[in-house]
Amino acid sequence: MTDERTKFLLPEDQMPTHWYNLTPDLPTPPPPPLNPATKQPAGPADLAAIFPEALIAQEVSTERWIPIPDAVAEIYRLWRPSPLYRAHRFEQALGTKARVYYKYEGASPVGSHKTNSAVAQAFYNKQAGIKRLCTETGAGQWGAALSFACQVFGLTCDVWQVRNSYETKPYRRIQMETFGAHVTPSPSDRTEIGRQLRERFPDTTGSLGMAISEAIEEAAKDPHANYSLGSVLNHVALHQTIIGLETLAQLELAGERLPDHLFACAGGGSNLAGLSFPFLHENLTAGASVHVRACEPAAAPSLTQGEYRYDFGDTGGFTPLLKMYTLGADFVPASVHAGGLRYHGMSPLVSAAYDQKLLDAVAIKQRDAFAAGVLFARAEGIIPASESNHAIAGAVAHLRAADNDADGQVVLIGLSGNGQLDLPAYADYLSGTMIDA
Ligand SMILES: *Cc1c(COP(=O)(O)O)cnc(C)c1O
Numbered sequence: 001m002t003d004e005r006t007k008f009l010l011p012e013d014q015m016p017t018h019w020y021n022l023t024p025d026l027p028t029p030p031p032p033p034l035n036p037a038t039k040q041p042a043g044p045a046d047l048a049a050i051f052p053e054a055l056i057a058q059e060v061s062t063e064r065w066i067p068i069p070d071a072v073a074e075i076y077r078l079w080r081p082s083p084l085y086r087a088h089r090f091e092q093a094l095g096t097k098a099r100v101y102y103k104y105e106g107a108s109p110v111g112s113h114k115t116n117s118a119v120a121q122a123f124y125n126k127q128a129g130i131k132r133l134c135t136e137t138g139a140g141q142w143g144a145a146l147s148f149a150c151q152v153f154g155l156t157c158d159v160w161q162v163r164n165s166y167e168t169k170p171y172r173r174i175q176m177e178t179f180g181a182h183v184t185p186s187p188s189d190r191t192e193i194g195r196q197l198r199e200r201f202p203d204t205t206g207s208l209g210m211a212i213s214e215a216i217e218e219a220a221k222d223p224h225a226n227y228s229l230g231s232v233l234n235h236v237a238l239h240q241t242i243i244g245l246e247t248l249a250q251l252e253l254a255g256e257r258l259p260d261h262l263f264a265c266a267g268g269g270s271n272l273a274g275l276s277f278p279f280l281h282e283n284l285t286a287g288a289s290v291h292v293r294a295c296e297p298a299a300a301p302s303l304t305q306g307e308y309r310y311d312f313g314d315t316g317g318f319t320p321l322l323k324m325y326t327l328g329a330d331f332v333p334a335s336v337h338a339g340g341l342r343y344h345g346m347s348p349l350v351s352a353a354y355d356q357k358l359l360d361a362v363a364i365k366q367r368d369a370f371a372a373g374v375l376f377a378r379a380e381g382i383i384p385a386s387e388s389n390h391a392i393a394g395a396v397a398h399l400r401a402a403d404n405d406a407d408g409q410v411v412l413i414g415l416s417g418n419g420q421l422d423l424p425a426y427a428d429y430l431s432g433t434m435i436d437a
Helices: 053-059 070-076 088-094 115-127 141-153 163-168 170-178 192-200 208-221 234-240 242-253 270-286 348-355 366-380 386-400 423-430
Strands: 018-020 065-067 084-086 099-104 132-137 156-162 182-186 225-227 261-265 291-297 307-311 322-326 360-364 410-415
Touching: 018 234, 018 242, 018 270, 053 115, 053 234, 070 115, 084 242, 088 099, 088 366, 088 386, 099 242, 115 132, 115 141, 115 234, 132 141, 132 208, 141 156, 141 170, 156 163, 156 170, 156 208, 163 170, 163 182, 170 182, 182 208, 192 208, 208 225, 234 242, 234 270, 234 348, 242 270, 242 410, 261 270, 261 386, 270 291, 270 348, 270 410, 291 386, 322 348, 360 366, 360 386, 366 386, 366 423, 386 410
Parallel strands: 099 410, 132 156, 132 225, 156 182, 261 291, 261 410, 291 360
Antiparallel strands: 018 065, 084 099, 307 322
16 A cells, blocks of 8 residues: 655665666667777777776676675665655645656765766776776766765776866866866867867867767776766666666555656666666566656757667767667757756667667757756755756656546656756746757
């Protein structure tokens, strides 16, 4: 029986002990990454220059359950298990008779789900004897997460931040520096590709694709350094599945059945994968029928408008070719506030699941996203991250759809982060100046 409680807190000793890998349950195996020169499947040798062996093994693993190392679990316990909430007051605000739950990742050290993978990646690199991690960041959520994780395991952290964010959004840079990281605006003069990009595009304010190229170049030329990516790749999706696995246990604590509908925002796809893949496991192996919807920004609609083909993950063409829904590696999105969603491609595993009709997708304009986010904040008291607003808006559109009798439905929303450092975006929305992109 469901009850009137609001928070469903899993005890620490019931935190999941394994991550879940969707690959073996996919009806059709996902197409492998390709070496761009030979167009043959990329082998461990293609990745070994920038990733530790353990993460490469996870990237290509066909094991269903992969154990979470004790040292990672110990750090996870600083904020995990994260809470699952029943959104009673949001339900009332919407006037819905559905039961709405949200899984909240905003109580992590940097306020988003990204620490779930950052801590794991730093751990495996430390274990492999690596001294320094190089990465890119847009608005700074991933850079902050990796800065924290490197600090925990005694690694140096070198972050290339998209120049536009570096110049206009100082707070996350300060967060990164507080955790001990070194932050460089990208494109920079520190790398060959950065110098080339600055020569070709003297006025560029940067992009994630450019910053990725710089971080990879730097990692590849230093034997003691590796590269680290905050989304997209299979091992990142894997680390995030602790979100959905906890949620399964928490719904049971709530006396609830599996959700009818699940909504998560999708940039590179990692929080969507993390929340939804354990539910897809139920669909694929236990006859469940959880409907999963990816909520992407209309400004970077890779699933709903992109093509499913091999493409590079970065502007410089340094990454292996990934089969994914993509808008093209040189796509430059409108400057919407949800920086974490402004990526040209989509996780190959999420892309495969979408191609195999295991989930669907909707593109959401940022004003609609913020309208939903403000409604949510006023009801629940949490100001959501700009990105998370897309998931809330997806749920709101579903619950308000005229042809939907939501009575008694169970709806689950992924609240991937809090918006404490996104307040300028809220100011833009509240003052009516936000562009309708
Ligand atoms: C980075 C970020 C996202 C988007 O990344 P995914 O890999 O698609 O999850 C979403 N929400 C928040 C709060 C983020 O920081």
